Amino acid sequence: MRLASRSVVLLLGFACGSCSSPPSSSDAPDVSCTYNACRTECLAMGREYGSCTGGTCHCAPGPDGGDADAEADVRRDGEEAHDAGDVIDLDRTDDEAADAGDSVDTACPCAMCGPDGGPLELDPDHREGGSPGVVCDRVPIWLNRGVDDYDVEPGVLVFTAMDTPPPRWETRKLFIYRMDTGERQLLDDLSDLAAEGIDRPQARDPSLDSDWVAYAVWWTPDWPGGEDCVSSELRLARLSTGEIRVLKRYDSGPGVLNYVGPVALDYPWVGWRETEDDWVVHALNVETGQEYVVSDNTVDVTVEGTTLATADGDAIILFDLATGTSTRLADDLPNDRWHPALAWPWVVWVDQRAGLWWESRLWSCIWIASCCDNDIYGYNRVTGVEVPFVVGHGMQAGEVTADGDWAAYQDDRDGFEELCREMGCTQIYAVHLPTGRETRVTNWPGEYLEPVVYAGRVLLSQMTSYMDYQYDLWDCNLPEP
Incomplete structure (x- = not known):
């Protein structure tokens, strides 16, 4: 499986991820929560992915009995916290970050790309x-x-x-x-x-x-x-x-x-x-x-x-x-x-x-x-x-x-x-x-x-x-x- 960009794979290369621009304060009201970003953050908190209801990342109780419906701070070590509604590219390093208008070179397995040639955007709970x-x-x-x-x-x-x-x-x-x-x-x-x-x-x-x-x-x-x-x-x-x-x-x-x-x-x-x-x-x-x-x-x-x-x-x-x-x-x-x-x-x-x-x-x-x-x-x-x-x-x-x-x-x-x-x-x-x-x-x-x-x-x-x-x-x- 050839992947020209690390940003397209969030789940061990088995699925196309979300191709998104780096988050900014202006993105949050218009861009919904994504499954991959939300789930990664919830797991880091000892919880599980709950939902993206209302565009906000909600976590479900994890094995340690953590509180449900906690709003995850979607961020990576060394990054500033972003609003939970932002779309975060968890696989892109700072020096790989591109402007919102930059094109992303992707390779989608199984011919399942969107109209722009990038990975399909999928609802995390209903499809x-x-x-x-x-x-x-x-x-x-x-x-x-x-x-x-x-x-x-x-x-x-x-x-x-x-x-x-x-x-x-x-x-x-x-x-x-x-x-x-x-x-x-x-x-x-x-x-x-x-x-x-x-x-x-x-x-x-x-x-x-x-x-x-x-x-x-x-x-x-x-x-x-x-x-x-x-x-x-x-x-x-x-x-x-x-x-x-x-x-x-x-x-x-x-x-x-x-x-x-x-x-x-x-x-x-x-x-x-x-x-x-x-x-x-x-x-x-x-x-x-x-x-x-x-x-x-x-x-x-x-x-x-x-x-x-x-x-x-x-x-x-x-x-x-x-x-x-x-x-x-x-x-x-x-x-x-x-x-x-x-x-x-x-x-x-x-x-x-x-x-x-x-x-x-x-x-x-x-x-x-x-x-x-x-x-x-x-x-x-x-x-x-x-x-x-x-x-x-x-x-x-x-x-x-x-x-x-x-x-x-x-x-x-x-x-x-x-x-x-x-x-x-x-x-x-x-x-x-x-x-x-x-x-x-x-x-x-x-x-x-x-x-x-x-x-x-x-x-x-x-x-x-x-x-x-x-x-x-x-x-x-x-x-x-």
């Missing part, structure tokens, strides 16, 4: 999406370290996060956020594991269904050689009561990586993969105790009603939890298939049949779908017809998720390829399953990941700092075509 009618709002959860695992239903978001400032790596806890009231609640702080002497356990892969959430917990054992091992648990929590059950525990031996995850819940059935015995997918009815071993050598799992879907690379597997029987889809085709999603009557997945044979054997293809030719295919379980939904438009990456009439996925067609697959150019798209019509959700500079479709909407994350493991969440509507 129009890439297709007509798409509108997105930032979800103000106030915690953003490690927020790359989440699930959502109307009004309720569950997510994992570290409530400590960077660079410390601490326990990743499970939280609830009530999207209608703005209330945030700690659901599981993993203190029971801390009482066992387990250091910094990590809650991962929450799956939400009404009043229940199933999730994994990982940790490194505290014994000689344990740093090369992973132990884990499968847990189930009830939102209304706070009750937490440990459904399964996998203690590792020397050299064993016992990961649990991904996890999928459609109560009372929970599906999960564990890596103790060759990446095995299990299903458990938490009310009756009935349990299946569904498949081995698998990566993914999702559950809808009494159907569990997984993939073993060669095919998509549909497992009937009522009868214990399975069906294989898209078998005997070139290369691999991964990441199935269920939305009756559809099964949707990432398909590599158009790629070279060796691509499907790459770690990066399986886990992050980079450097591969990936397409989106679907199968209608009523008609028995397979549909190529998205093919020939670059790479459809990462996991695909589906709900109702929509499926969503990461996509690199807008510049990722040209940048030799550097991070910074993945966008989110969605396809309307009944019509096959595609909608572009995001069209903003940056790295957008992990879409979750729900109730005609899609929740997604924006990577704001790779080194500090920080993300923002955006909630977008999906207008009917």
Whole structure:
């Protein structure tokens, strides 16, 4: 990624920043607060970005419990304080400062420059999406370290996060956020594991269904050689009561990586993969105790009603939890298939049949779908017809998720390829399953990941700092075509 000016990158080179002139007393009334400047100052104060309401930088409470709505003094060491409404170029040194009329030489990744050739100016909290009618709002959860695992239903978001400032790596806890009231609640702080002497356990892969959430917990054992091992648990929590059950525990031996995850819940059935015995997918009815071993050598799992879907690379597997029987889809085709999603009557997945044979054997293809030719295919379980939904438009990456009439996925067609697959150019798209019509959700500079479709909407994350493991969440509507 070539950057002719340091001033265009404020977030580790993953996004275009704001191109602005140095602040002056006359700028403040006319220039609104910017996300990058405000967030940088809030973090320096031990707080988090709150909003730019009224053109003023407001900070949210940080991990130390600092006051909310404090107006940040947007400045850098050695600089005089400026009004919070000023636009500050935090990456430009004094000798690089230019007059307001000077042009700025910029290079915007993913062809996302404004009309003047500089980076797009983006509202920090509310944005129009890439297709007509798409509108997105930032979800103000106030915690953003490690927020790359989440699930959502109307009004309720569950997510994992570290409530400590960077660079410390601490326990990743499970939280609830009530999207209608703005209330945030700690659901599981993993203190029971801390009482066992387990250091910094990590809650991962929450799956939400009404009043229940199933999730994994990982940790490194505290014994000689344990740093090369992973132990884990499968847990189930009830939102209304706070009750937490440990459904399964996998203690590792020397050299064993016992990961649990991904996890999928459609109560009372929970599906999960564990890596103790060759990446095995299990299903458990938490009310009756009935349990299946569904498949081995698998990566993914999702559950809808009494159907569990997984993939073993060669095919998509549909497992009937009522009868214990399975069906294989898209078998005997070139290369691999991964990441199935269920939305009756559809099964949707990432398909590599158009790629070279060796691509499907790459770690990066399986886990992050980079450097591969990936397409989106679907199968209608009523008609028995397979549909190529998205093919020939670059790479459809990462996991695909589906709900109702929509499926969503990461996509690199807008510049990722040209940048030799550097991070910074993945966008989110969605396809309307009944019509096959595609909608572009995001069209903003940056790295957008992990879409979750729900109730005609899609929740997604924006990577704001790779080194500090920080993300923002955006909630977008999906207008009917």
